Amino acid sequence: MALPRKVLLKKVSKLEAKELEKYKIDPLCLPDFDKLLDDVYIARRPTPTECFNRRDLIRIFNAIAKEIYGDSSECPTVVGFGSFVMDMYSTGSDLDLSINFGNPSVQFPREKKIQTLRKFAKKFYSLQRKGHVTSIQTIMSARVPIVKVIDYGTRIECDLSVENWDGILKSQLVHVISAIDDRFQKLSFLMKSWAKANGINSSKDRTLNSLSIISLVAFHLQTRQPPILPPFSVLFKDGTDPANVRKNVDSFLNYEKANEESLALLFVTLLIKLASVEKLWQKGLCASVYEGSWTSKTWDSRCGSISVEDFTERSENVSRAVGVEEVKKIYDCIHRSIIGLLFFLDGKMPAPELKELLFGSVYVSTQESTDKNEATTSNSPTVHHPDQTKKMRLTQNSEKKTC
Numbered sequence: 371m372a373l374p375r376k377v378l379l380k381k382v383s384k385l386e387a388k389e390l391e392k393y394k395i396d397p398l399c400l401p402d403f404d405k406l407l408d409d410v411y412i413a414r415r416p417t418p419t420e421c422f423n424r425r426d427l428i429r430i431f432n433a434i435a436k437e438i439y440g441d442s443s444e445c446p447t448v449v450g451f452g453s454f455v456m457d458m459y460s461t462g463s464d465l466d467l468s469i470n471f472g473n474p475s476v477q478f479p480r481e482k483k484i485q486t487l488r489k490f491a492k493k494f495y496s497l498q499r500k501g502h503v504t505s506i507q508t509i510m511s512a513r514v515p516i517v518k519v520i521d522y523g524t525r526i527e528c529d530l531s532v533e534n535w536d537g538i539l540k541s542q543l544v545h546v547i548s549a550i551d552d553r554f555q556k557l558s559f560l561m562k563s564w565a566k567a568n569g570i571n572s573s574k575d576r577t578l579n580s581l582s583i584i585s586l587v588a589f590h591l592q593t594r595q596p597p598i599l600p601p602f603s604v605l606f607k608d609g610t611d612p613a614n615v616r617k618n619v620d621s622f623l624n625y626e627k628a629n630e631e632s633l634a635l636l637f638v639t640l641l642i643k644l645a646s647v648e649k650l651w652q653k654g655l656c657a658s659v660y661e662g663s664w665t666s667k668t669w670d671s672r673c674g675s676i677s678v679e680d681f682t683e684r685s686e687n688v689s690r691a692v693g694v695e696e697v698k699k700i701y702d703c704i705h706r707s708i709i710g711l712l713f714f715l716d717g718k719m720p721a722p723e724l725k726e727l728l729f730g731s732v733y734v735s736t737q738e739s740t741d742k743n744e745a746t747t748s749n750s751p752t753v754h755h756p757d758q759t760k761k762m763r764l765t766q767n768s769e770k771k772t773c
Contacts, residue, residue, distance in 0.1 A: 516530060
């Protein structure tokens with residue numbers, strides 16, 4: 371049963387203060403952790419080649435659309451969204467794509483979306499027989515129907531949906547708001563890497579999706595003293611059109627200067643903040659990025675396992691997929707990470723062990739990444755597989771763009 375907002379806010383304040391007092395994180399002990407985070411960030415960031423490959427795949431999917439529909443007014447446009455547009459993607463991230471036919475204000479029936487995806491799937495099966503793509507999956511029963519396909523040459527998994535205007539808008543807004551402070555982009559990137567390494571980053575598996583993680587990061591930055599990001603309501607005062615939001619963002623570009631907290635301190639305190647409210651989600655606690663504060667909220671007369679308000683559709687919980695059992699897995703990971711950090715800060719755990727605990731064992735040093743990049747891009751800006759003749763044919767006359 372949900373508690374009144376005033377009661378919840380009092381409990382939140384008390385519990386977070388108690389947790390911070392319990393752990394007593396001394397900022398002067400954090401430089402080594404800052405260096406560890408910086409190393410992970412640099413190593414996991416995609417190379418210019420990987421950025422080019424994603425841009426080129428978007429161009430190729432538009433060429434495929436023209437093959438399916440012809441060069442007419444009925445031909446859709448394929449656009450990217452998600453982590454790629456937000457600049458919060460890593461080397462192994464999927465590429466989210468939306469097949470758009472027209473105006474976002476015009477309702478596009480679900481049956482027509484499925485019909486569109488089947489046309490693309492049919493084309494992909496043809497390309498698969500020629501060895502150009504692989505691992506095609508059609509997931510039509512999902513809340514948002516999609517087709518998954520992996521480009522054989524780059525090994526990038528592409529997730530295609532239809533008329534996903536909501537995803538496009540959210541991606542553009544996050545990218546625009548990131549200009550206020552680069553800690554938003556960096557902490558989101560690292561928290562996503564942390565969640566992925568610990569297997570708690572999939573709505574399909576009833577854990578946290580990317581938007582939930584990014585929203586929790588934004589919320590954490592909004593609730594620091596002094597705040598690093600403003601409530602999104604202030605940025606959306608003229609609506610959510612990205613151009614209007616960008617104008618409002620410009621007036622906040624020096625907003626964060628009063629807060630000089632390091633990325634390491636923000637990472638640790640975010641985990642502690644989440645740990646402190648573990649028992650309050652079931653009481654109706656909800657993180658509102660729109661308001662930039664905690665609130666009390668129920669969804670369909672029920673409290674969410676974790677509640678994070680959608681900043682453009684406030685009646686929606688972006689963490690709605692998180693299950694009762696899965697939330698235990700998420701919190702086991704949070705507590706385990708905090709304990710590991712404390713051991714590291716006390717000199718009882720070496721940096722490589724903490725790095726593996728937080729971000730997994732797959733770690734490529736900056737030099738290794740550079741060497742690999744040079745080895746695979748000496749003759750072309752795209753990583754080609756010997757059998758990928760289709761991609762090479764489609765790209766041979768393309769204009770090469772830089773990221």
